[in-house]
Amino acid sequence: MVLELLLIGVGITLDPLPIMAFVLLLSSRRGVWKGLVFILAWLACLVTVIALVLLFTGGTPPPPRSPPSTGALAAKLAIGLGLVAYGVHRRRRARTPHEESSAAGSASRDASPEAEVSKMDRMSVWSAAGLAVFLQPWGVVAAGATVVVRADLSHLASYLALFGFCILATSTLLAAELYTVLAPKAAGERLKRLRAWLEAHEEPAIIIGCLVLGLWLTGNSIYQLTS
Template sequence: MTLDMILIGLAITLHPLPAMALILLLSGDRGVRKGLVFVLAWLACLVLVIAGVLLLTGGDPPKKHSAPSTAAVALKLAIGVGLILYGAYKQRKEKRPREEPAWLGRLRNASGWSAAGMAVLLQPWGMVAAGAATVVNADLSQGLTWLTLMFYCLLSTSTLLAMELYATFRPARAEARLQALMRAITTHQDQAVVVLSLAVGLWLTGRSIFELT
């Protein structure tokens, strides 16, 4: 479980769209405060998803090859195949520099509530669902499980948290560097989505087939 959670957490934190949203929030009025709301809402969403799964399982993983265990593996397989198909679709699209979407630009003037809502909407839900399916196997009687889950949440939030802290303590430097990062992400976001989707999709698919056989 630990390796799966680390890989999924890395893919979530490297997803370009949430990073773009946070940069735009930070560039607006009271940006640091709204950015903090965004980061906290993002983290809370991840924690709530994990907590929901643990409430269903009671922190006691189902036995291997039982119906619940097989269903969780089948879900991961479906998510993996879906991510592969999505990555292949994005790869086949015409490659050209991307303009900033109009709706994304409105985040500069977003309210705190809007920032919190966007943190939920912009979660890469396919990967979050893969993480949730993996948490089905979490055994809360083991200390390593608690560490893995906490590390997963922090890892999935690490990019956003780093930008928020940078903007808070180095505002003058952060503005120019975050805008440069925004331009780079806007140009290469499709490639990043393709790589992340294919990497996680292939891993989940191969791992799930192995677990089912």
């Protein structure tokens, strides 16, 4: 369970879309406070999913081969296949360099970084919380839920694993927030460069992430279902 939560937590924290939005949020007026609310809402989503799963299981993992155990593995298999299919779909729809260049030029005219920061300036802290819920990679979080089914709350290790999963899945956001608080000037420039790099590599990062995590979830689920 620990290894599975570790990999899923890495998949969540490295999702480029929430990171890019969070960097913009930090660059806006009252960005530190909005970033804090974003992180709290992000964590609340993870904790709520975990709490609902544990409420369903009672904190005791279902016996192997039981309907709940088999159902959780089947759900994890379906999510893995879905991630693979999504990655393949995005790969097939990848545009040619000419189309990407034209689209990028149009996007830069229609939605410049300054215009995006201006929108974030007008955003309230409650909207920042809603943005965190909207940008949560729910497919990957659902995969984490199928693993949490096996958590045994009679052991301290399970509490530590669940706590570690929540922190790991939020680690990139926490690092950016702390960096902005401790070194605001340096953070502003470096986070801008990070956002530019993510924008340039967003598509391949999403494709590779979906394929790697999806293939691993699929293989792991098939192994557990057949062993």
